[in-house]
Amino acid sequence: MPAHPPRHDVAVGALPAGPGVGYKPQHFAAITAAAQPLAFFEVHAENYMGDGGRPHADLTRLHQDYAVSIHGVGLGLGGSAPLDAAHLARLVRLCDRHQPERFSEHLAWAGHDGLFLNDLLPLPYTPERLDQVVAHVDQLQEALRRQILLENPATYLTFAESTIPEPEFLGEIARRTGCGLLLDVNNLFVSATNHALSPQALLRAFPLAPVGEIHLAGHASATSAGPAPLLLDAHGGVVADPVWALFETVIARTGPLPTLIEWDNDVPAWPVLRAEAERAGAVLARCRKAA
Amino acid sequence: MTAPALPPQTGDAAFAHACLTPAAPPPQGLRAAGGDPVARRFAIHRTTVRVTLIDALAVAFPVVRALVGDAYFVAAAGAFVAHNPPRSPVLAHYGQEFPEHLAQLPGTAPLPYLPDVARLERLMIEAYHAADARAACRADLAAETLAAAATLPLARHPATRWLRSPWPVVTLWRMNSGHLPLRPLDQWTAEAALVTRPELDVELSLLPPHGERLLEELATPRTLGALAERLAAPADLATVLPPLLDRGALTWPTTSQPRPGGAS
Structure with missing residues (x-):
């Protein structure tokens, strides 16, 4: 067995087009006990903002063998409020310290007036908000001195004032800022279902050219008062079959992309999470073979 | 008004x-599909x-x-x-x-001890995320390096925290975190907790006698000589320093000079 697992077409400074998982500290011993068939690990930026200790030590150790992606959940790029300068500075310090192969954030917001709500909240898709988000993405990319990826949200509500379809909104941000997109296939499926749209149609409208990473996760069904099903972006189980099918459709069009399994609640034992990532890896490998 | x-x-x-x-x-202007109430x-x-x-x-x-x-x-x-x-x-x-x-x-x-247990848990989180530093140890004070150590300022390790409580806060923490078997307490005595992180794991112990006195003196780094002058029996340096060193509570913050005890 090689000392290090294959890095799946790793290029310096780029996230390799293989499978990855969201890193959970309880898996550290299992991960480092053997070479894993994985290309990268992703961590939430806000969990690594202490000065030192085990979080940074573990991440540094993982980065010796695997690429690392840092995924922010708290900056609020999608909000109408100015970005929090202190938080922006924390992100810069974190990326300077760990030099991740990728940094990504969300088309969402999480706080207002100095409060932080710890949820990814939706925004109206209007020309005014588009200008604000573009300015925020520009500001973040300039601060980090790197291209970021912006993730499509899972949403439950829409805004009466919205005039721009979500795929077009994302495409415009990418075009005007030069950022890439992170296509969360589960989010796309959840949003389409919740808004009574066809997931396939929503995917056909999605700007795939700027996509630099895929997220896959499990969702949950909630009881809905109406005739339409209601899905929750729960990250608490395996990826659903229709999401796997959509993922295959995406990869057939884009070619292999870095693909992350997110499993944040009811986190399973390491072999279960690894098996889910290997399933994604198998799709990527089939795509390579077919090419 | x-x-x-x-x-x-x-x-x-x-x-x-x-x-x-x-x-x-809910705020105005939201829409939900499928006949679901907003x-x-x-x-x-x-x-x-x-x-x-x-x-x-x-x-x-x-x-x-x-x-x-x-x-x-x-x-x-x-x-x-x-x-x-x-x-x-x-x-x-x-x-x-x-x-x-x-x-x-x-x-x-x-x-009534609950708030102090909560304060202790906060201190342990602070210690977990604190900056990294090599903990000073007794070997740093071995004869061959003592001369160097005596000229360097000693400081609290960035992770070091302590809490004086009228309750047996350390014993309560240990019994309710699985570190000690749960049993009725014979004596509800006051305890002072010392939280340290010599490497990556946070450690909880009883603050050694007069340890607080020395830690307070180290609000700013001081050389051993300066510390010795400020402490007096029974809280003299030779008594108080070794148990704090053993718990990893202290560090030599000067990085520009060779550390006593050799490589970190």
């Missing part, structure tokens, strides 16, 4: 306000905010949770979340006021 501010009516401010205010209706969809966000922040407190205060039970913890944490939403996306900082919140809850009166 000015009238109290009305809740915001539009935009992100109205959305955030409604998320944090259970009795408030209020039900909006409740997903309201629930996520509440539940994930309660979860964050449960992770931060596991021993408090064990002491009061899940149901009471969720109620106490829920009340805290409603009135003290986080001020930062860095949730490791969240819950600094939770010990005081617990102290004010009428239901915690039978557990």
Whole structure:
């Protein structure tokens, strides 16, 4: 067995087009006990903002063998409020310290007036908000001195004032800022279902050219008062079959992309999470073979 | 006299306000597909905010949770979340006021030690995330390096914290975190806790006798000579220093000179 697992077409400074998982500290011993068939690990930026200790030590150790992606959940790029300068500075310090192969954030917001709500909240898709988000993405990319990826949200509500379809909104941000997109296939499926749209149609409208990473996760069904099903972006189980099918459709069009399994609640034992990532890896490998 | 501010009516401010205010209706201008009421969809966000922040407190205060039970913890944490939403996306900082919140809850009166246990858990989180530093050790004071050590300032390790309590806070923590078997306490004596992180693991111990005196003197780094002058029997340096070194509570902050004891 090689000392290090294959890095799946790793290029310096780029996230390799293989499978990855969201890193959970309880898996550290299992991960480092053997070479894993994985290309990268992703961590939430806000969990690594202490000065030192085990979080940074573990991440540094993982980065010796695997690429690392840092995924922010708290900056609020999608909000109408100015970005929090202190938080922006924390992100810069974190990326300077760990030099991740990728940094990504969300088309969402999480706080207002100095409060932080710890949820990814939706925004109206209007020309005014588009200008604000573009300015925020520009500001973040300039601060980090790197291209970021912006993730499509899972949403439950829409805004009466919205005039721009979500795929077009994302495409415009990418075009005007030069950022890439992170296509969360589960989010796309959840949003389409919740808004009574066809997931396939929503995917056909999605700007795939700027996509630099895929997220896959499990969702949950909630009881809905109406005739339409209601899905929750729960990250608490395996990826659903229709999401796997959509993922295959995406990869057939884009070619292999870095693909992350997110499993944040009811986190399973390491072999279960690894098996889910290997399933994604198998799709990527089939795509390579077919090419 | 000015009238109290009305809740915001539009935009992100109205959305955030409604998320944090259970009795408030959803903000205007939202739509839900499939005949679902907007209020039900909006409740997903309201629930996520509440539940994930309660979860964050449960992770931060596991021993408090064990002491009061899940149901009471969720109620106490829920009340805290409603009135003290986080001020930062860095949730490791969240819950600094939770010990005081617990102290004010009428239901915690039978557990007067609970706020101190919560304070101790906060200190352990601070220690977990504190800056890295090589802990000074007894070998640094071996004869061959003592001369060098005597000229260097000694400091608290960045992770070092302590808490003096009228309650047996260390024993309570150990018994309710699985480190000691649960059994009735014979003596409810005061304990002072010392929290250290010599490497990556946070350690909890009893603060050695007069240890607080030395740690307070090290509010600014001091050489051993300066420390010795400021301490007097029975809290003299030769008595107080070794147990603190053994727990990894101290460090030599000077990095520009060779450290006593050789490589870090």
